[in-house]
Amino acid sequence: MPTQVHLASGLDVMCHAMESYTAIPFHLRSAPPNNPIERPAYQGSNPISDVWSLKALEMVVEHLPRVVKDPSDYEAQKQMLLAATFAGIGFGNAGVHLCHAMSYPISGLNALYRHPQYQVDHLLVPHGISVALSAPAVFNYTSQMYPERHRRVAEILGADMSQVKQADIGAVLSDRLRHFFQDLKVPNGISAIGFGYNDIPGLIKGTLPQHRVLKLAPLTTESEDLHKLFEDALTIY
Ligand SMILES: [Zn+2]
Incomplete structure (x- = not known):
């Protein structure tokens, strides 16, 4: 598998791990439907998913940089395969939220970008x-809800959170993500793949109908919130 496929997956x-761990808690979702057939696919964060999501995140933080830097590191690749499954068990029940909701228009409205090493004849x-x-924009924003969960995520990413005040958790976590992505040479924000400030209204329009995941965000997110998030995602580092 090409390194860039390892990186993207x-x-x-x-x-998957970070969003499912910070999704709205299962008991705060809207009232359960009368008929079980109308149950939503995803339940929100819950104690069982938490175990899988946190373990998967630890594995990713340790092994993804190894996989990207050394294509012959099969042990790290093996651990990433396992991490993918662990996170799948976590988010398959809890669900994901804003990064995924915003990703669909980012991929769908792409008019310029073709990621390296993908052997396809289209953008x-x-x-x-x-x-x-x-992600750096999203978790800075969502940290106002469930800050202790965001603190835990930042710790797994290697931050010393012992002196960090609650109000600063989002900024510290966002910073760790920016460094993690820069180290892996992830494209520097949506501007690096061809989107500009004027594209934001279109990206918002493509995000708002994604109820399946948008409704799992830990806080209600309206157009103006999404505008700030996309603006913050124009560049990462
Ligand atoms: Zn995904």
């Missing part, structure tokens, strides 16, 4: 790249 695993923003580009 690994970033997807990472976002392509790989799914994992499109979810990662908004």
Whole structure:
């Protein structure tokens, strides 16, 4: 598998883990439907998913940089395969939220970008790249809800959070993500794949109908919030 496919799919695993761990808690979702057949696909963060999501995140932080830097590091590749499955068990029940909701228009409205090493004859923003580009902006924003969960994520990313005040957790986490992505040479924000400030209204329009995931965000997110998030995602580092 080309290194860039490892990178993109690994970033997807990472976002699956972080989004499912910070999704709205299962008991705060809207009232359960009368008929079980109308149950939503995703339940929100819950104690069982938490275990899988946190473990997957630890594995990604340790092994994704190794996979990207050394294509012959099969042990790290093996651990990433396992991490993908672990995160899948976590988010397959809890669900994901804003990075994924924003990723669909990022990939769908792409008019310029073809990611390196993907042997396709059309433009392509790989799914994992499109979810990662908004992550520093998203987790800075969502940290106002469930800050202790965001603190835990930042710790797994290597931050010393012992002296960090609650109000600063989002900024510290966002910073760790920016460094993590820069180190892996992830494209520097949505501007690096061809989007400009004037494209933001179109990106918002493509995000708002993604109820399946948007409604799992830890806080209600309107057009103006999305505008700020896309603006912040124009460049990452
Ligand atoms: Zn995904």
